[in-house]
Amino acid sequence: MRIARSVAIIVVAVGGLAVGVGCAGGGPATPSDPVLAQGQQIYTARCASCHGVSGGGGIGPALAGRMTERFPDVADQIALLTNGVPGTSMRAFDEVxxxxxxxxxxxxxxxxxxxx
Ligand code: HEC
Structure with a gap:
């Protein structure tokens, strides 16, 4: 009983540490959905330099809070990422x-x- 409780406390402590590390970059917290967490890793590595860690924009336009309105059909947004925007620094991502x-x-x- 006591051992089980100590284990639970350690698990909570380690979990809290992981969340703390996730926040250390100043960006949004790591999502619990594994696909969204993977998306965040890709975003941080490949997109944040132009669109901002939190999607606030920079070299590229702001993305945060406007993607579902800008691309009501998700297929259009997937196509934009796949093909890039020719003539701009928004490259085609299907190569990488x-x-x-x-x-x-x-x-x-x-x-x-x-x-x-
Ligand atoms: C080197 C800079 C750069 C990088 C890296 C980059 N983008 Fe872009 N992105 C741009 C620019 C510039 C535009 C605007 C293109 C235009 O003029 O239409 C853009 C446009 C977009 C748009 C369309 C926005 C709109 O409102 O039309 C989306 C969505 C987007 N980028 C997502 C991403 C994602 C996701 C990644 C990472 C996988 C990424 N970008 C990486 C520079 C970049």
């Missing part, structure tokens, strides 16, 4: 990301980068 990775990062921008 798999279709599943593109789906994950698209879901992340639609469901997690909702702005403040």
């Amino acid at each position: 990301l798999s279709a599943a990775e593109i789906d994950a990062v698209v879901r992340y921008t639609r469901e997690s980068l909702v702005g403040s």
Whole structure:
């Protein structure tokens, strides 16, 4: 009984630490959905430099809070990422990301980068 309780406390402590580390970059907390968490990793590595860690924009336009309105059909947003926007610094991501990775990062921008 006592052992079980100590284990529970350790699990909670480690979990809290992981959340703390996730927040250390100053961006949004890590989503609990594994696909969204993968999307966040891809976003941080490949998109945040132009669109901002929280999607507030920079070299590229702000994404946070406007993706579902801008792309009512998710297929249009997937196509934009797949093909890029020719003539701009928005490259085609089909060369570096798999279709599943593109789906994950698209879901992340639609469901997690909702702005403040
Ligand atoms: C090197 C800079 C750069 C990187 C890296 C980049 N983008 Fe972009 N992105 C842009 C620019 C610039 C535009 C605007 C293109 C235009 O003029 O239509 C854009 C446009 C977009 C748009 C369309 C926005 C709209 O309202 O029309 C989306 C969605 C988008 N980017 C998502 C992403 C995602 C997701 C990633 C990472 C996988 C990413 N971008 C990486 C620069 C970048």
